[in-house]
Amino acid sequence: MSRPDIRALVLLIAGFTLWSAAFVLLYALQALGCAYDWGAAHRPILIGTYLASLLPLAWLALRRPYETGEPQTSLSRAALWANRAALGAGILVFLPVTFATTCL
């Protein structure tokens, strides 16, 4: 398998893999902050992680797809839509860190 093929295939799952990692990280930080009483620092840590997680998702969602022939072109176009969906999911699902009660 050539490098562009591998890249196109990896891109297909890259956005949601990052989304999953951010999901686990935020959920863990929420639990740890409550268990060890991080107090006022808890929400800024969560919001910081939220924003940091959106950066690579946004980068993936804005990448131009490969136009180097099949199967990379079709794969990377499908990847573009999957990565845009991952960015949307990240914005929406993690948004509650900005307002929801953290430990109640």
Added chain:
Amino acid sequence: MSEPISPIRLHKQLERIWMTPSGIGRLSSVNHTVLGKRFMVVALTFFAIGGFLSMLIRAQLATPHSAFIGPEIYNQIFTMHGTVMMFLFAIPMFEGFVIYMLPKMLGARDMAFPRLTAYGFWCYLFGGMILIGAMLAGVAPDSGWFMYTPLSSRPYTPGINADVWLLGITFVEISAVTAAIEIFVSILKMRAPGMALTRMPLMAWYMLVTSGMMIVGFPPLILGSILLELERAFDLPFFDPTRGGDPLLWQHLFWLFGHPEVYIIFLPAAGALSTIIPVFAQRQILGYRAIIAAIVAMGFLSFGLWVHHMFTVGIPHLALAFFSAASALVAIPTAVQIFAWLGTLASGKPKWDVPMLYVFGFFFVFVIGGLTGVMLAMVPFNTQVHDTHFVVAHLHYVLVGGFVFPMLAGIYHWMPHISGRQSLYRLSVPAFWLIFSGFNLTFFQMHLTGLMGMPRRISTYPSNWGWDWLNLSSSIGGFILTMGFALVLADMVLQFRYGRFFRRDPWQAQTLEWATATPPPSYNFAAIPRIDIRADGLEPARIGPVQAGGAGYLGFAREDRQETMGVDMATGAPEHVMILPRRTYLPLWTALATASFFLAMLFGFYALAPFGALATLILFLLWPASLGQKRDQGPVDIGMGEKAPLDVECDSNVSVLANRAAIVMDATLFASLLFGGLFLLVVAPNWEGMTPLDLPLWLAGTALAAAALAGGASLLARRANGRGGRGGPWLLATVLGQIAAVAMLVMLALALPEPTAHARQAVILALISYGALHCGLGGLMAGHGYWRLSQGYVSARRQTEMVLAWLWNLYAGAALVPALGLIVLLALEGATP
């Protein structure tokens, strides 16, 4: 190889190599067509058993104050209904379908590991028999299909009922995890040459994502089952809150599997719909690439929803909001697919036939189930209807709509492929209307009884709460539904017996499975065709006779070998020739040995269980004995004027890929264990006032060093072998290193004080055991590599065994790092900071 040969003679030569013998020889079959049909027949038998249990449930609930069956039996019946339908019907049914169909759709002659298919089938059959046998003996599981602790823990379920579930389901799930790896590898590596990933029919994309989900979805359940069985059998308190355990850990582990499981069941059905709808719309599917993106999105999002089954257990608002948002969001990729199917129908020239009736049933029922799913994703509504019949209605609309209706559409679409005959359609239409009306009459009412507050799992109810007529009509609907299924069964029997014969591709479908003869021969394709366009726009009626005549890849019988093509994962370019193992009784014997392990555990003969495990291991070690080559052959003729090496001479063969997938699965189980340990440390009650454990942690450090050295030695063995040097001594060093690591870890475990006293020690014991098991496995793989090397099966070009030894030793060493880290963290709990 290429001298002309008549199609009949070629057929006879190939059939002699690939066929399954008659009589007792049937038990030696490893052929995917045979095993796929067996899976489906057994799954449909379990479906009938599960259906019968549901009729007993509805008979009990038809009237208030019913004395039809008592609460003890009722508990067993509703538990077994859910268990049978989820684990013994839905998953094996699609596994059977995929095992039967996928190689034919992709242009392969079998799945990647035929003996593993057979082993999985026997594990499924024997595990299912344990569960059904227990039910007939009156000791079936009775704690609900999700086995919540503490109800399923020893104090509240003292008999073997819960053990039957934990051990029986784990035994059955062997078939799911082996199938997952096999499907994943087969899709990526075993397609017709030229079939790039983006030329695959959508069914293959659905199954690629589904198998990936199974690889990371099943391990949490398997881990949970192991931990709960360890608690029940050996009193290790993982879920006992009085000793630092937590029942919520079980819920997390179960639903980490349980929610993706719904999508694992739905996605194959959606794949079937994406194949059937274009046939009857008479146009290619709309939005091929959008659907691929939607499947990937669904696959991932479905892992972010599990806590919506736990909204009422007392979780902070922030976590509730995460899971609520993700639960609502998953409706979007689902809708993308539904609109793509509707768009395909709207822009095509739909023709009405029986499969389309069931497709209509799917749309109607599944959309309602999806909408109630969005309602349940909202925390306030979910809290209101939690554990009521509304949830029962929702899950049946989703699962019957999302799996059973597409399955029936698939049965009517693909049954001619299996039987070689077409249905006469006398019964299928009334059968549909009985199923459709019976289903809605049964389950729509449950939305209402649920909203009126009727709880799940109750065996009786009072008569003055307005539930009476709804329950009675629900029960009447249940019996109408059953009559519909009985008609489908009769229709299937009649089709096999009296259906009319047809030539090829009766629906004018455009996928490759219709290019085989029907019923298909054991080898599928006399020659594997080259695919240069998208594989859902083919002309099977044209391809069929060409391939039957031997024109294509591997259109010959060579040295009595079962040969098929291995291709580049992305482009589908021919890469190597795979030689598949032929029929053998080994999978059956191995499954029987595995059964002896599970039965010894079930009946409390714990001293005998290791012998069952050992017998299984020894039999597995016999599997490769007949495989491989003792000399380098170089590229061989594959037809079409091309040559390719044999799989053993190819670095990226299916064995290596399958082991990588198995390591991912193993790592997911390990990650679940780490999560469990951290969860208990951070969240569980009764961890206050602890003092640090007096553990000889130098043993842990020494074990890590030994495992790291072993990993390094396995790498050097691989490199030396790759250069044509002697890898044997390095393999022996690997074995010795891992023996030392295991010895250190065993000593560490023996030094652990009172593992049953507190969850902390129980988790440490589990981590040490995991580490020791994998160091042992690493040593075993290295020892196996040495043996194969000494037998002449390994060379600089044939280095699969060296790669596998390196992979497993690398993993063993890598896994020890977080395991020992968590052990230190747990041991130091209570130390002054």
